[in-house]
Amino acid sequence: MSAAAAGGGPGPWGQAPVAPPGGDPGAIERALGAVVPERYDAYENLLRALAQGQVWMLLWHGTPGSPDAQYGNMDIGGHGYAPAVTSAEQLAASGWARAHEVISGQEIAAALFRTRWGLWLNPHAPGGGVGVPWADLRRVAVGLDRLPAGPLRISEPRLNAPQFYGLLEQQAVQTRPLRSLRQAWVQPALGEAYLAVGLDLYDNSPPSVEAARALVQRAAQLAPEGLAVSTVAMADEFDPVAMWMRANARPFFDRDTQFGHPQGAAPYPPYGYSPQSAPGPQPWPQQPWPGYPGR
Template sequence: MLLWHGAPGSPDAQYGNMEVDGLGYAPCVTSARELAASGWERAHEVVGGRDVAGALYPGRWGLWLNPHAPGGGVGVPWPDLRRIAAGLDRLPAGPLRLSEPAIEVPQFYALLTQNAHRTPVVRALRRAWVQPAVGAPYLAIGLDLYDEGPQALDAVQRMMRQSLGVLPDGLPVQTVSLADGYDPVALWMRAGARPFFDREGYGAGGPPPAAPAGYGYPPPHGMQPGAAPR
């Protein structure tokens, strides 16, 4: 990593920075040979990939590899650094294509809505169709919770298990916390997906009324309140 200020390991050390298309990146070189070729005359420090990813992405800084190279090098946006920091097998590969789900699974949404109403920790639920750059697309359920403690998460996992049985075979579903300010799926849902379950929208007491047709709601021919799923 190229240091603009300070010495390696010092409290006042600061990485260099650059802006590309309105996004911030910290420049780096990938080897001693590239460091010599870059002509960098200030200090530098050697940092592992996961360590630097974990240091940069919380500030929404990306990493730019070998900016001196022919063609200008290669940039790694901060969402991809987040994936590196968390583990490549734990988060979907970006860039992600996000949209409203087109697949019709009204029984699942209706049953999940009923189970969410019985799970007091759930404030609201949203949904999205996620197509990673690598791997199969999946249905994402966004969880807006009053509490994210261990007991609350156990209740949410139980709610999901009770609802997944009505899904068609082979349809993958993942959950995402809407409180995660770095998850691109959560950010998209909060900005553009209407809740299909909203506890506070129902008012106090009694079962939820039938939801009007529209974005984020099961179609009118879906399961009605009190009906058993099939």
């Protein structure tokens, strides 16, 4: 498939951002050549190279820096991707006749994941290239070490930890910004499995978030030996663990139910905001995560 054929029209995210070129395109190409199905370590190396390198974005319309500049788009299995190539040599090999733009991998990742669009590298290459879903672009933008490596296997926890849960629920009652707690057992593609605790807050100001995370950290001291515990903000509409919990996990602590407050009504003034300035409810889009693209 040629790059010209891959572009189905302008992407939905509007004007393309401009960033100065930098990085080593050779590193991305070397990592790309090593990606094969089920080799998650090789795919992780590709993400690392992308975070440190640059790509040549194919512009379907306009020129770099122009107000009407838009990237091309591809539809793969019902998911949107913006096509890109990994070097000037690959650009020439693709036969792309329209304009292009050189941008850092980290910046294009930050631009695309917020609209749930992925990045497809070298679609003209034999085999069709490799796609990076938006959830992995989020990791590139935020920091690969800060978010678990996908695809994630997420399920209900099966833990015998009465002291941990007892302290967690006891302190949850005393943490006024906390509406509810959910949980999930998360097995990353690379690394150890861990317990994720979803924090649903009446408001998401920094003091409220810090208070909720602190109570989980205190309770984690009574967790079974070797159990890793992490927190997930339920208000994060881009976090795949939060999306799974929203769709599949009932709260094991629910202040509204326990204390009889009307659904959605905060029993206390929000931390960090006056009642008039507190933010409203966050959206909860339930879109699927494409997962590992190299199959």
